[in-house]
Amino acid sequence: MTTLAQEFTKGIVKENPLFRLILGMCPTLAVSVTAINSFGMGVSVIAVLLCSNIVISAVRNVIPAKVRIPAYIMIIATFVTLVEMVLNAFAPELFEALGIFIPLIVVNCIILGRAEAFARKNTIGRSIIDALGIGLGYTISLVLLGVIRELFGAGSIFGYQVMGTAFEPMGVLAVAPGAFITLGVMLGLFNYLFKHFGIE
Amino acid sequence: MNIVLPLVVLGGLGLVFGGLLSFAAQRFAVEEDERVEIVADLLPGANCGACGYPGCIGAAEKIVSGEIPVDACTVGGKVVSDRICEILGLEPVAADAKKIPTVFCLGTKDVTVDKFEYQGVPDCNAALMYSGGFKACEYGCLGLGTCVEACPFEALQMGENGLPVVDEERCTGCGICANACPRGIIRMMDVDYSGCMVLCNSKDRGGTTRRACKVGCTGCKACIKACPNEAVVVEDYLAYIDPAKCDGCGECVEACRRDIIKTAVKVAV
Amino acid sequence: MSLLAIIFVAILADNIVFNQFLGICPYLGVSKRLETSLGMGIAVIFVMALSAIVTWVVYNFLLIPFDLGYLRTIAFILIIAGLVQLVETILKKTNPTLFRALGIYLPLITTNCAILGVAILNVQAEHNIIETIVYAIAVAIGFTIALIIMAGIRERLELADLSSHLRGAAVSLVTAGILSLAFMGFKGIMTL
Amino acid sequence: MHEGLRMTLVLLIIGVLCGTLLATANNATEPIITERIETEFLAALEGFFPEVAEYEVKKIDKEEFYSCYDAGGELIGIVGQVKANGYGGSIDYDLAVNADMDIIGIRISSHGETPGIGDVITSPDFQERLIGLNIEDPIEAGVDVDAISGATVSTGGVISSVRRVMDIIGENVL
Incomplete structure (x- = not known):
């Protein structure tokens, strides 16, 4: 049985949802225009992933196999709607920025993936750690992507103008093709780094 | 505090789909063995x-x-x-001996002559489309690894000399590489066959083979005379040893002036 | 807005994969071979149209009258998951060969954000029932087209000698980026 | 049959539990959200009409028009939350018109125009061209308002939409 520490760190490096498991691509591409949005989405995913992992691993023996997927999705959807309400009430600008991608956290393959692959088979304690690890790994990679796209796409980081006025922002990064290409190149880069440092 | 309504709506939806799914599970149950x-x-x-x-x-x-x-x-x-x-609940069956792919070509890069330099798609089938491949020998191994790609067990690696090398443990004898090779150079031989094999596939006349490859079989028939068990026969300028008749005495190996006949040692050229 | 405009925008100008970033996970996963992409495409068209109708009916006749808009997400996803599982069990019995061809994609479709995305977009755009169906089918066709183009390219990419790190998802994302650039060309022609 | 019953029961229970959870959460957050939208919108209206006290909403074919009244109940102007067709899809903007139908303000709330080209519609220079025009003026690209070269689709789209909205306001809101 892997130790608790390994369980946590595996989410950040070995099983990084974005670069290793290649999950949750839809919100990643759309939200990572600015670092703030990426951070907001990352935190919301952690919140939902944590709650759903806890509840799903709690009821894992009760739910019959045939209705497993609809039941899990309903639990995840409840938490997502809760996050949606909280953000709408208390953090309106972030809610505006994330827009359609908050409801789409429900079908974000990471959460259902962790529910199916992990929470369903492990105790609540382990599921919590797994959720934190995977969620953190996802947020770090998402913010990294957000920083790169914002830095070169708009010359700022977290909204603060960093590049000098002479810097001509690369508009393509703010638009759809830029997202695909940046993420593709980053995936290639991380594959190289993982092989180079011998992480299998 | 209006809680009843959402409760009813969501509960109702859960009920409807729960019922539908359980009904479908019964009605459309598939008896699977x-x-x-x-x-x-x-x-x-x-x-x-x-x-x-x-x-x-x-x-x-x-x-x-x-x-x-x-x-x-x-x-x-x-x-x-x-x-x-x-x-x-059946009684176990005696499985026949496992077969291993063997490459019937020793045309490594240093002994063969190329017609032109090929920079196309690294795939033997693709290379064949350009006037029968870049090697002067029309029957030799092109070394572009179609067999390596085809093997589902990654048991084949392409050696630096341009010939595939078989990894004994990984190979499961499924024979996919033999079918994948467009020139039929790879043939399945019994694991424990210790006889001799003519490791060449060239049916060209002696002169053309000599120009195309330093080790190719020219069909000079020296091995037929040398073989005590008449295990060798030559067709279209290519010698062929019948595995059943050959007892691995190795007479033909010395007799062969082109040194193309080898005893069943794995192709570790 | 005329139906033709909806169809054109849904398939080309605002393609669900290249412009709206929806359904990328199955898109990357399935577009390795042409026949599998076609199979997935047909399954998506069928489920998307079906779920668009059911979600529209439930939204307009159940959620809106009782002012339960906030239940939208959970109700839609329950409907989609239920429908997909229903289609899966029925298909398994009535047509096993088609099931074996499409079977593996059906659970994949439940987590396909494009289907929930389309349901929500339909509701946000306040489409009537006809527009909802047309939009859902058009988006699904757009998804299938994107899938088939990508599958064609990726089959050739298999033969390209590419560094091992870029193979697989990395190169497909970059290719998708270039395709998305091409699809942006349709943007100015017609708008909703 | 036991298996089927259990499946239905589980989905029902989950549905009920989720329903109650969401309902309580909604009842808690709903007032905050509506109140926030209310104040936010009032602030936006004040942007156009500083002395607005309360407003009345009228929905015409998916677009909302807010008639603003000052403390004394006098109509001081109308703000339309409307859409225009731009290059990159629909442009959502607010158009403010005073009592005698002069355009006094325009605010783009969201658009998909190409960054660097189409987004000129958010620049004051373009918006000033529209301010001051009356419902009687033609409000047509190239006639009394000229679109910006290089972004004719975007700017032209906004101008033609303003014309359409003015007609709507003229007929049913006044």
Whole structure:
């Protein structure tokens, strides 16, 4: 049985949802225009992933196999709607920025993936750690992507103008093709780094 | 505090779909022979198709229904067929010897002559489209690794000298590489065959072979005279040793002026 | 807005994969071979149209009258998951060969954000029932087209000698980026 | 039959539990959200009409028009939350018109125009061209308002939409 520490760190490096498991691509591409949005989405995913992992691993023996997927999705959807309400009430600008991608956290393959692959088979304690690890790994990679796209796409980081006025922002990064290409190149880069440092 | 309404709506939806799904589960239940599932798990699961059926599930169904013999899965070999026998309650069957692919060509880069420099798609089939391949020898191995790509068990590696090398443990004898090679250079030989083999595939006349390759067989028939058991026959300027007749005495190996006949040592050129 | 405009925008100008970033996970996963992409495409068209109708009916006749807009997400996803599982069980019995061809994609479709995305977009755009169906089918066709183009390219990419790190998802994302650039060309022609 | 019953029961229970959870959460957050939208919108209206006290909403074919009244109940102007067809899809903007139908303000709330080209519609220079025009003026690209070269689709789209909205306001809101 892997130790608790390994369980946590595996989410950040070995099983990084974005670069290793290649999950949750839809919100990643759309939200990572600015670092703030990426951070907001990352935190919301952690919140939902944590709650759903806890509840799903709690009821894992009760739910019959045939209705497993609809039941899990309903639990995840409840938490997502809760996050949606909280953000709408208390953090309106972030809610505006994330827009359609908050409801789409429900079908974000990471959460259902962790529910199916992990929470369903492990105790609540382990599921919590797994959720934190995977969620953190996802947020770090998402913010990294957000920083790169914002830095070169708009010359700022977290909204603060960093590049000098002479810097001509690369508009393509703010638009759809830029997202695909940046993420593709980053995936290639991380594959190289993982092989180079011998992480299998 | 209006809680009842959402409760009713969501509960109702849950009820409707729960009912629909359970009704469908009964009404459309498919009686599946669960033994097929178990046998499918036992099979290696590489879906390589060596048994001639679409993947392991296809083969498992046929094995359970008895249409094909228990050891149909060459890849699984004796180990798998014994376990299946336990499950299906049949007596274990003596599996025939495992076969290993052998490359009938020694045309490494340093001994062969190229017609032109090929920079196209690294695939033998693609290379063949350009006037029969870049090598002067029309029958030799092009070394572009179609066989390596085809092997589902990664048992084949392309050596630096441009000839494929077989990894004994990984190879399961499924024979996919033999079919994949467009020039039929790879043939399956018994693991424990210790006789001699003419490691060449060239049916060109002696002169053309000599110009195309330093080691190719020119069909000079020296090996026929040398062989005590008449195991050798020459057709289209290419010598062929019949594995049944050959006892591995090695007379032909010395007699061969082109040094193209080898005893069944693995191609570790 | 005329139906033709909806169809054109849904398939080309605002393609669900290239412009709206929806359904990328199955898109990357399935577009390795042409026949599998076609199979997935047909399954998506069928489920998307079906779920668009059911979600529209439930939204307009159940959620809106009782002012339960906030239940939208959970109700839609329950409907989609239920429908997909229903289609899966029925298909398994009535047409096993088609099931074996499409079977593996059906659970994949439940987590396909494009289907929930389309349901929500339909509701946000306040489409009537006809527009909802047309939009859902058009988006699904757009998804299938994107899938088939990508599958064609990726089959050739298999033969390209590419560094091992870029193979697989990395190169497909970059290719998708270039395709998305091409699809942006349709943007100015017609708008909703 | 036991299996089927259990499946239905589980989905029902989950549905009920989720329903109650969401309902309580909604009842808690709903007032905050509506109140926030209310104040936010009032602030936006004040942007156009500083002395607005309360407003009345009228929905015409998916677009909302807010008639603003000052403390004394006098109509001081109308703000339309409307859409225009731009190059990159629909442009959502607010158009403010005073009592005698002069355009006094325009605010783009969201658009998909190409960054660097189409987004000139958010620049004051373009918006000033529209301010001051009356419902009687033609409000047509090239006639009394000229679109910006290089972004004719975007700017032209906004101008033609303003014309359409003015007609709507003229007929049913006044």
